[in-house]
Amino acid sequence: MSYIKPQFKHPRLQVNDLGLTHRDYEGALSTLCAGCGHDSITSAVAQACAELSLPPHKIAKLSGIGCSSKAPTYFLNNAHGFNTVHGRMPSVATGANMANRDLIYLGMSGDGDSASIGFGQFAHVVRRRLNMLYMVANNGVYGLTKGQLAATAEQGMKSKSGEASLFTDIDLCVSALQFGATFVARSFSGDKSQLVPLIKAAISHKGFAFIDIISPCVTFNNNPDSNRSYDYVHDHITTAAVADFVPVKQEIRCENGQSDSEDICLHDGSILRLSRIDADYDAHDRIKAMTKIEQHKAEGKILTGLMYIDPEADDYHEINGTSDAPLNSLKQETLCPGSHVLKTINESFR
Amino acid sequence: MTLFQSINEFVVRFANTNGTGSASANNMFAKAIMRMGLPVSAKNIFPSNIQGMPTWFEVRISEKGFLGRRDGAPELVVAMNAQSIEEDIQSVQPGGFLLYDSSRILPQRLMRKEINFLGMPISDICRTEYSDPRQRQLFKNVIYVGALAALLDIDFQVLKDLVSDQFKGKDKLIRPNIYALELGFEFANKQFSCPLPICVERRDLIGDRILVDGNTASGLGAVYGGATVVGWYPITPSTSVIEKFASYCQRLRIDPANGQKNYAIVQAEDELSAIGIAMGGGWNGARAFTATSGPGISLMTEFLGLAYFAEIPLVLMNVQRAGPSTGMPTRTQQSDMLTCAYASHGDSKQILLIPSTPKECFDFSAQAFDLADRLQTPIIVMTDLDMGMNFHLSEPFGWDDKHEYDLGKVLDADDLEKASDFGRYLDVDGDGVCYRTLPGTHPNKGAFFTRGTSHNEYAAYTEKGEDYIKNMERLEHKFATGVKRLPAPEITINSKAKRVGLVYYGSTDEAIPEAVSLLSEQGVKVNTLRIRAFPFNPQVASFIREHDSVFVVEQNRDGQVKKLLCNELTIDPASMCAVLHYDGLAITGQFIAESVQTELSVQTDKAAG
Ligand SMILES: Cc1ncc(C[n+]2csc(CCOP(=O)(O)OP(=O)(O)O)c2C)c(N)n1
Ligand code: SF4
Ligand SMILES: [Mg+2]
Numbered sequence: 001m002s003y004i005k006p007q008f009k010h011p012r013l014q015v016n017d018l019g020l021t022h023r024d025y026e027g028a029l030s031t032l033c034a035g036c037g038h039d040s041i042t043s044a045v046a047q048a049c050a051e052l053s054l055p056p057h058k059i060a061k062l063s064g065i066g067c068s069s070k071a072p073t074y075f076l077n078n079a080h081g082f083n084t085v086h087g088r089m090p091s092v093a094t095g096a097n098m099a100n101r102d103l104i105y106l107g108m109s110g111d112g113d114s115a116s117i118g119f120g121q122f123a124h125v126v127r128r129r130l131n132m133l134y135m136v137a138n139n140g141v142y143g144l145t146k147g148q149l150a151a152t153a154e155q156g157m158k159s160k161s162g163e164a165s166l167f168t169d170i171d172l173c174v175s176a177l178q179f180g181a182t183f184v185a186r187s188f189s190g191d192k193s194q195l196v197p198l199i200k201a202a203i204s205h206k207g208f209a210f211i212d213i214i215s216p217c218v219t220f221n222n223n224p225d226s227n228r229s230y231d232y233v234h235d236h237i238t239t240a241a242v243a244d245f246v247p248v249k250q251e252i253r254c255e256n257g258q259s260d261s262e263d264i265c266l267h268d269g270s271i272l273r274l275s276r277i278d279a280d281y282d283a284h285d286r287i288k289a290m291t292k293i294e295q296h297k298a299e300g301k302i303l304t305g306l307m308y309i310d311p312e313a314d315d316y317h318e319i320n321g322t323s324d325a326p327l328n329s330l331k332q333e334t335l336c337p338g339s340h341v342l343k344t345i346n347e348s349f350r
Numbered sequence: 351m352t353l354f355q356s357i358n359e360f361v362v363r364f365a366n367t368n369g370t371g372s373a374s375a376n377n378m379f380a381k382a383i384m385r386m387g388l389p390v391s392a393k394n395i396f397p398s399n400i401q402g403m404p405t406w407f408e409v410r411i412s413e414k415g416f417l418g419r420r421d422g423a424p425e426l427v428v429a430m431n432a433q434s435i436e437e438d439i440q441s442v443q444p445g446g447f448l449l450y451d452s453s454r455i456l457p458q459r460l461m462r463k464e465i466n467f468l469g470m471p472i473s474d475i476c477r478t479e480y481s482d483p484r485q486r487q488l489f490k491n492v493i494y495v496g497a498l499a500a501l502l503d504i505d506f507q508v509l510k511d512l513v514s515d516q517f518k519g520k521d522k523l524i525r526p527n528i529y530a531l532e533l534g535f536e537f538a539n540k541q542f543s544c545p546l547p548i549c550v551e552r553r554d555l556i557g558d559r560i561l562v563d564g565n566t567a568s569g570l571g572a573v574y575g576g577a578t579v580v581g582w583y584p585i586t587p588s589t590s591v592i593e594k595f596a597s598y599c600q601r602l603r604i605d606p607a608n609g610q611k612n613y614a615i616v617q618a619e620d621e622l623s624a625i626g627i628a629m630g631g632g633w634n635g636a637r638a639f640t641a642t643s644g645p646g647i648s649l650m651t652e653f654l655g656l657a658y659f660a661e662i663p664l665v666l667m668n669v670q671r672a673g674p675s676t677g678m679p680t681r682t683q684q685s686d687m688l689t690c691a692y693a694s695h696g697d698s699k700q701i702l703l704i705p706s707t708p709k710e711c712f713d714f715s716a717q718a719f720d721l722a723d724r725l726q727t728p729i730i731v732m733t734d735l736d737m738g739m740n741f742h743l744s745e746p747f748g749w750d751d752k753h754e755y756d757l758g759k760v761l762d763a764d765d766l767e768k769a770s771d772f773g774r775y776l777d778v779d780g781d782g783v784c785y786r787t788l789p790g791t792h793p794n795k796g797a798f799f800t801r802g803t804s805h806n807e808y809a810a811y812t813e814k815g816e817d818y819i820k821n822m823e824r825l826e827h828k829f830a831t832g833v834k835r836l837p838a839p840e841i842t843i844n845s846k847a848k849r850v851g852l853v854y855y856g857s858t859d860e861a862i863p864e865a866v867s868l869l870s871e872q873g874v875k876v877n878t879l880r881i882r883a884f885p886f887n888p889q890v891a892s893f894i895r896e897h898d899s900v901f902v903v904e905q906n907r908d909g910q911v912k913k914l915l916c917n918e919l920t921i922d923p924a925s926m927c928a929v930l931h932y933d934g935l936a937i938t939g940q941f942i943a944e945s946v947q948t949e950l951s952v953q954t955d956k957a958a959g
Contacts, residue, residue: 095630
């Protein structure tokens, strides 16, 4: 069954700074199950990019394999996309980013794709501080292969088939923090008001940004015993701070004076405004973030929102010292040393 | 006792301990021979270990130009490893010589009457001359090279010049090295009757040739070919391809204005990732490559299928080693030929370039990037440990400054503006190669989705049988038209009668002149064909058809290229003989000649009987 896009959502389509409407950020019609959480992620990504006034063609969208990895087909029609192989998107994104540091890289993956077959690649792309936004649609199962349990499923969690998860789960946010991600958030596909600002902030962040998006699989894991069902998530979700995204063009004061809120200047000059709910919340403390996640889990709650940010972080190219000009733009004159140099080189082998 | 005698035609084997700095001294010796105007080759025989294990370095000097490995015992062994001395003494050819460290007296039981012992107390000399333990170790190597100069009649000035060249810029090191050479030289001159009956005489047979290993050549070729994005994972014997690429980039690819790198190299977490990085780079319009060997190829196979099917340019350098599995990681073989030719699941196929000399490693490595961009598919450069890690006499590297990179069919924003229709997989020109666009090119034209799932001409997902077949047939067509761009085989006709033909490829080339000469001495005139690429050029089939007896010479057990030939060119397997050498050491001319000779006499007997 196919998800039908509402055709006349905006009677008078709003245009952004580029003169583009939301339509210009959409993709092909989704073929996912009706109600699949991934479709909400799709629309959140499109909305975030539209609101950021990003030129769609300056975005490269990459994914692995899975229902979630199909999602990039359904947003940003004018961006090049690459549906790679299962679990290997991080390496392809790395090569693509090495070749052209000027594009915006959106990675879309599933929990099977990232926490199992691609866990190694996930760990290392985080370590490398690739400048990208990496999203995982976390549904606790393998949707595309019909509902087997994913490594993110908490021990004891039962999917629709009744199969219970036997082993310890992998929490991708904790992993990302441990591997050195400089922007880590968790959100819920059903909460656009939280997700959209986080996506915007993550795109504006320089370096590796990770968002684990709980995204229910209505077909295989929306049952009462599952803790990835819409109902379960609604009932157990909490947040430590509400994030709001303030774009560059708006007048900005980096200190808004309220003790329960904090403005974080992002790399591109935009602001991430955090309104604290939990008094103990500190977005700059990586260790505390890991502890908080685990504490909430122990209490049966799902902590969402921005877990950690290092707004000063550097990215792969700064570490490598790569030329400012994208490598794929360098011409033969720059790349090829020419025959005269070869003469000296030959001499060294005589 | 008989003394072996030979001028300019013998083998010297150095027995050293891993990690003692002998490599550069041995290298200096090989270069000195070259500077005496004599053809020389040098092969490392080393264990998969870092320190403390025996290693050997075998230098063949051949005025006749026979530079492949030679069967049989060396005429001179320089035994510097106490651990392997027993074996090393045994390895000397009767009438040959053993230069050894006589600081410790050799047990009587190890003495052999048929060989000549040249004892030199190198450790004692070093102990008196040097106080620093490191110097004591390092200069041992230089001292024996000095002694060899006296023993083999190498012009001492040649060595002095080599030292000056080697330490250019580190001038402080020149004096002590020359001093160490002199220590050895003087000692040998005083104690032994120099020169030995085996020695060198100056000739002028080198011309402008160079002595270099294939991996250096491949790495340098990638710099010239314009590679900027590299992903890799360390594995012997491919590691030095990347190391050399990196060190040449350090020298040649740093922007002098701001110190920025015009390249990016990532040491990945594994080979899956290494080739994924190359693929991402190629997809995004950079020239990208990776290098690996044996087990790494297996890991890269999934991505090779994606690159074939989604048509992504990338270059992969496979420096083959002895498999299967970890096999003999520091020994040579040509045993990934089938795996690479048909790499990946489904109906897939890859383009292989097979260089035979360092010069060709350089050329093919650079050319691979043009081919990958032109044909939009992976290009695998197939070398092996012998080619990659040993020193071969080669034509010098050359570059035509008029050559422009062939970036293939890539549409820019203007092209897209003008184009009436863009389909990523539309065969507009009828050669099977379609036009591609790079991310970020045009605001609303030319974007498409690259996928490993079946796609139609407009890159849209399809499960329609006819779309799938059309695409698969176009890929075949692309390979068929692409063959013309690949290096043609090198054919040498020695006999118009076309009775015997040798088909071979890669590093085997070094052993061929000797094989041909030995056979010719037996009255067998052979023609040769050296395969330089897969899919095969039509000339390969003609050559095989035209010869009465065809031998396919390979360094693997299964006759992999013979199988490929039978399969691709529909040749009767029984119509060709396999000559297979796969003990992990480089193939020899003698082995080839004897195998061919034996088979021919069987054939003659059969014909007679
Ligand atoms: C190498 C390989 N093994 C197995 C598969 C089959 N496969 C396709 S998608 C998938 C799991 C996807 O799960 P997830 O990433 O969680 O995505 P979801 O469908 O749940 O969104 C598997 C196992 C494959 N495509 N490739
Ligand atoms: S199977 Fe699950 S994950 Fe896949 S599309 Fe359907 S609801 Fe979404
Ligand atoms: Mg999943």
